[in-house]
Amino acid sequence: MKFVQQDMELEVKRAQRGDREAFIRLFRRLEPELYSLAKSIVGRDEDCADAFQETTLKAYKSMSTLRKPKYFKTWVIRILINECNQLLRMRKRTVVMAELPEIAETDRSAPYYEDSRRLDLREAVENLDESLRIVIHLFYYQDLPIKQIASVLDISDGAVRARLHRARGILADEVKQIRKGELAYESM
Template identity: 50%
Template sequence: MAPETEQELEVKLAKKGNHEAFINLIRPLELQMYNIAKAILRHDEDCADALQEAILQAYKSLPSLREASFFKTWLFRILINECNRILRKKSNVVPLHNQEEARHVTPSIDVHIDLREAVYRLEEVSRTIVILHYFRDLPLRQIAEMLDLNEGAVKTRLHRARVTLSEWLANHRERKVNL
């Protein structure tokens, strides 16, 4: 049996109710968490909400974490789920001042909107990888570390996402031309 890492010891202490241990687990991950939230949500207010809610959920759910060594992955998954929840909530709201603008969309903006909509239709992990790589310019190695995947898996998901996006966008343009 391999010796426990410092993180694993902190997780065990935090599971027993040690608040300081939980803070020690979160602090070194705050910047990475913010970068993920910013890449998905784009607005600082939404990022702050997502971080706060994810940390609170992690604290409440800590007893359900089975493997202490998976804390970081588990925490990032909670954060990504929270970011996606915020996105779903926001997608149902169209501000009144934007309704008039939406009627007069130029073709270049329309293509940008189509691409963003298509990206947000991707499966969750693929969507996160595309956003982190193309919208935040993060290298594949860093994305793999953040999501606790190997680099080959990230490359494969990115390739599949590009193919899917290409097909969706080609079909969408064909429909517009045929209308």
């Protein structure tokens, strides 16, 4: 269940006044979204845990510097992205893509077929260039508006729109290729 904006702002104000439990509640609510974002950037669970831990610590220590409680989520996402990028730089490696489990193509029953399609789309998103993948993740999985994404990534609104447009085009091509493969498979 997502935080209602007013509830989150009240929790942020409590946390800024030193209420540790309020801070813990905030992070517990955001943890699934933050972990998912970290996973899309760094790939490995160990790295996600490290980035999340560092983000939590930095956010806790810096709560008093947050001027507008309504931007708490955006602020934390920016910290997380910076931590993920720092991990990648420190370890001097490229992003490792999470491997999706192999699914046998024997049964085309509706629930199985839909799961397979979701995995295909998820895999296509994970294979996007990092700058496109992050924008897609923030827009579709985190439900952030374009202005907040621009703020988090420190780019213009137009750049966010351009990346979304480019990523959607790539994903549309991927879906077409997947569907062509399904048609070829079905006709055999």
